[in-house]
Amino acid sequence: MTAPKKLFVKTYGCQMNVYDSERMAAAMGADGYESTDRAEDADMILLNTCHIREKAAEKVYSELGRLRPLKTAKPGLKIGVAGCVAQAEGEEIMRRQPLVDLVVGPQAYHRLPAMARRVDAGEKALDTEFPEEDKFEHLPRGPKARRAPAAFLTVQEGCDKFCAFCVVPYTRGAEVSRPAERILAEARDLVERGVREITLLGQNVNAYHGAAEGGPWTLARLIRALAEIDGLDRIRFTTSHPNDMDDDLIAAHGEVEKLMPYLHLPVQAGSDKVLKAMNRKHTAESYLRLIERIRAARPDIAMSGDFIVGFPGETEADFQDTLALCREVRYAQAYSFRYSARPGTPAAGRTLVPEAEAADRLARLQALLSEHQAEFQASMVGRRLPVLLEKPGREPGQLVGRSPYLQSVFLEAPEALTGEIVTAEILKAAPNSLAGRLV
Numbered sequence: 001m002t003a004p005k006k007l008f009v010k011t012y013g014c015q016m017n018v019y020d021s022e023r024m025a026a027a028m029g030a031d032g033y034e035s036t037d038r039a040e041d042a043d044m045i046l047l048n049t050c051h052i053r054e055k056a057a058e059k060v061y062s063e064l065g066r067l068r069p070l071k072t073a074k075p076g077l078k079i080g081v082a083g084c085v086a087q088a089e090g091e092e093i094m095r096r097q098p099l100v101d102l103v104v105g106p107q108a109y110h111r112l113p114a115m116a117r118r119v120d121a122g123e124k125a126l127d128t129e130f131p132e133e134d135k136f137e138h139l140p141r142g143p144k145a146r147r148a149p150a151a152f153l154t155v156q157e158g159c160d161k162f163c164a165f166c167v168v169p170y171t172r173g174a175e176v177s178r179p180a181e182r183i184l185a186e187a188r189d190l191v192e193r194g195v196r197e198i199t200l201l202g203q204n205v206n207a208y209h210g211a212a213e214g215g216p217w218t219l220a221r222l223i224r225a226l227a228e229i230d231g232l233d234r235i236r237f238t239t240s241h242p243n244d245m246d247d248d249l250i251a252a253h254g255e256v257e258k259l260m261p262y263l264h265l266p267v268q269a270g271s272d273k274v275l276k277a278m279n280r281k282h283t284a285e286s287y288l289r290l291i292e293r294i295r296a297a298r299p300d301i302a303m304s305g306d307f308i309v310g311f312p313g314e315t316e317a318d319f320q321d322t323l324a325l326c327r328e329v330r331y332a333q334a335y336s337f338r339y340s341a342r343p344g345t346p347a348a349g350r351t352l353v354p355e356a357e358a359a360d361r362l363a364r365l366q367a368l369l370s371e372h373q374a375e376f377q378a379s380m381v382g383r384r385l386p387v388l389l390e391k392p393g394r395e396p397g398q399l400v401g402r403s404p405y406l407q408s409v410f411l412e413a414p415e416a417l418t419g420e421i422v423t424a425e426i427l428k429a430a431p432n433s434l435a436g437r438l439v
């Protein structure tokens with residue numbers, strides 16, 4: 001018997017890429033590939049890439065450069081590029097980097113094993129189509145192996161919002177929701193493998209409208225159905241658009257105990273002028289009123305957000321509006337980025353805010369956001385929180401898990417408690433984690 005071939009997948013970008021990488025590994029597993037976490041051992045290397053900002057996309061070309069010696073040492077090594085850079089620049093990658101054998105866009109992953117066989121036969125393979133079929137339906141399930149206690153599950157993909165700065169509608173295509181029954185079946189399967197927390201993923205997850213008997217379901221309806229699954233204890237979802245937070249989804253935050261009190265709801269900017277130029281189709285005020293309604297349904301909810309600073313046309317006064325919005329919301333956590341012009345997007349040709357100014361605004365925003373995050377972290381000290389223990393911590397005898405608010409909590413606990421929800425008393429807060437003890 002020949003030794004199984006080995007697949008190394010390197011994942012960049014968002015959680016959906018993490019999920020997709022798992023599914024690609026499962027699809028290749030059915031074709032005789034074993035996963036490895038060492039690139040040097042691999043017979044096939046797949047880069048699952050992100051195109052969201054210029055820096056993210058550049059990483060692909062530098063990583064490909066680093067792989068050249070491996071390919072020289074092992075000419076049979078196959079190198080593939082998947083994900084959003086593959087979708088956006090597939091043909092260019094093939095031209096610029098002759099060492100790439102295969103390029104596969106996010107909607108064509110079910111075709112990966114067949115493409116790999118073509119590469120085996122000496123061809124190059126490129127597929128960046130948006131086929132009609134559900135790519136996940138065609139991906140085989142992995143063996144009934146145990147899984148980590150927290151898992152991602154993609155329910156919706158693509159985006160029809162066309163924010164002026166964003167590549168996602170082009171790289172992931174139009175909004176498509178998976179049928180509810182298939183999601184429920186996948187969730188049950190995950191729970192059988194030891195999963196206790198599921199994060200539902202979508203680029204625009206709350207626009208979910210998956211086919212179901214009696215008409216399409218909303219995300220709220222899907223969450224309520226998932227909450228019925230015994231053994232599934234925690235449900236999260238990401239990422240939402242403010243305009244798709246319907247009343248039932250807001251109500252679910254107050255009614256569904258398994259739905260965690262943490263919501264990532266990007267706003268991008270606090271100035272109505274900038275929001276309009278971004279084509280966000282909401283105002284700062286409507287966003288703030290929405291958060292009020294969500295907090296009325298679930299008072300202890302922690303908010304998380306995304307921001308872009310230095311969007312074309314943003315003045316210092318516009319930027320002050322962003323700071324003011326942050327002061328009002330007091331995010332428990334937030335991601336902020338300097339605007340990066342992306343080819344093919346509506347904002348791409350607009351006049352940029354000078355680099356130094358944008359960098360200075362980003363630093364000031366991040367200082368404020370860190371202050372709020374530190375306050376939120378500090379407010380946990382002395383509290384008792386349920387923690388889902390996920391894996392070994394930094395030190396021997398330690399495990400790390402997640403609080404309801406998605407904070408990492410480190411505590412001393414026997415390894416056998418991995419996968420359990422325990423109560424922890426929080427003793428110390430750091431900017432990105434908490435330390436506690438079992439009670």
Ligand code: SAH
Pocket residue numbers: 052053165166167168202203204239240241266268306307308337338339340341342
């Ligand atoms: N679907 C999600 C995530 C989009 S990408 C959503 O709608 O929020 C994640 C974040 O990257 C965005 O929220 C935005 O803050 C940031 N981002 C997207 N395009 C960008 C660009 N061109 N420059 C800088 N940041 C960008």
Ligand code: SF4
Pocket residue numbers: 159160161162163166167168169203204241
């Ligand atoms: Fe991009 Fe806007 Fe769609 Fe989010 S909602 S994926 S930021 S276009």
Ligand code: F3S
Pocket residue numbers: 012013014015016017049050051052083084167168171172203
């Ligand atoms: Fe990046 Fe594509 Fe996700 S551009 S953020 S990997 S959807």
